[in-house]
Amino acid sequence: MSQALQDEVQQIQGMLTRERLAVDLCDGKRTAFLTHIGAPPRLVPGPWIAQRQQVLALALANLSPGQRTSLAKAVVVEWGREFGVGRMVLSAIASGLPLGGSSLSMRPRTPGGDGSPHVLYTWALGARATPVEVDWLLLRAQPEWALDAGPRQIGVRGLETLAQLGGSVLILVPSAVAARQLADAVGGKLPLDSHPRFTPFLEHHEPNAALLLWPHDAIRASSLDKRRFSTVVLVGAPEPVRQEALRWASGRPGVELVDVACPGRVDRKALTRYWQACGRPKVLLRGDPEWAAQGQRWLEAIGATVAAHSEATQLGLF
Structure with a gap:
């Protein structure tokens, strides 16, 4: 990496770590911009900013009194409209993910002109993500486009x-957004049960259905011992x-594992078109080391x- 490139990367990291804004990280002190439902590992009460649809979705969640107070005071933004935090000029951009999923356009505030570098922070991108011409595109490596031999998407038929093989199907997903995308792909044609963390964000929910949506980080939950599973689907x-x-x-015994891609996410062809529509910007890549290396x-x-920065996760780096 050239020195000029290193300097730009350090400037971007400063924008994300040393300013008054925190992206997808709630520490109760800095203002947190939430890109998607379930963004921070802990939704610590404090100053929040989120797109309108996401705020409405969060209102359905099982929040603590302190979290509800923060939600009531949250700054609600619309896609494409500029706002400011500290020395930053910001704009929420539709990421193509459900429930108000947003990317974040960021640039330094400078007197009488456009600040640089102009950065587009993304967490994940859906098929209808809105492109913005920028200097840098911040991507989190995702298996749908990063892997040379990525998992195939699964739909209603699969x-x-x-489900017809007998027993229940445990569908392990990384986030509430992924749970909603899978539910949208099913489109109400198959009954779905879900972890309580996901239920408020699903349009259809049927307790004890053969298909069970469950978080990656809750596979050791004792409640799973009450059911017999034939297949584990890893999303x-x-x-x-x-x-x-x-x-x-x-x-x-007898449980099979199947790896699949998350429905509704960009693949290599779609990401190529998106990158080109953003003006072919430089890319700052983060995420799982194996995915990032291939990506x-x-x-x-x-x-x-x-x-x-493949050695770091999104929150660890930013």
Whole structure:
């Protein structure tokens, strides 16, 4: 990486870590911009900013009194309208994810002109993500586009086939957004049960249905012992999650594991078009090391200048 590129990366990291704004991180002190439902690991009460649809969705969740107070005071923003926090000029941009999912356009506030670098922070991108011409595109490596031999997407027919094999199907997803995207892909054609964390965000929910949506991080929950599973479907699972699922399944004879991609996310063709529509910006890549390594090679192959931080997760880096 050239010195000039390193300097730009350090400037971007300063925008994300040393300003009054925190993206997808609630510490109760800095103003937190939430890109999607379930963004921070802990929704600590404090100053929040979110897109209108996300605020409405959060109102349905099981929040503590302190969280509800913060939600009532949250700054509600609309896609494409500029707002400011500290020395930053910001704009929420539709990420194509459900429930008000947003990317964040960021640039320094400078007197009488456009600040640089102009950065678009993304958590994940759906098929209808809105592009913005920027200097840098911040991407989190996702298996749908980063892997050379990525998992295939699963839909109604595949899930219906698995359900007919007997027993329940445990669908492990990384986030409430992924749970909603899978439910949208099913489109109410198959009954779905879900973890209480996800239920408020689903349009259809049927207790004890054969298909059970469950978080990656709750596979050791004792409530799963009450059900007999024939298949575990891993949606967007990095290798540590996959290994934990294998250990869990090893104690349940006959359980099969299937790796699938999250429905509604961009693949390589869609991300190429998106990157081009953003003006072919430089890319700052973060996320799972294995995914990021393959993703960097592919991004460079299509002509992108890439600065990679594959050793760090999104929240660890930013």
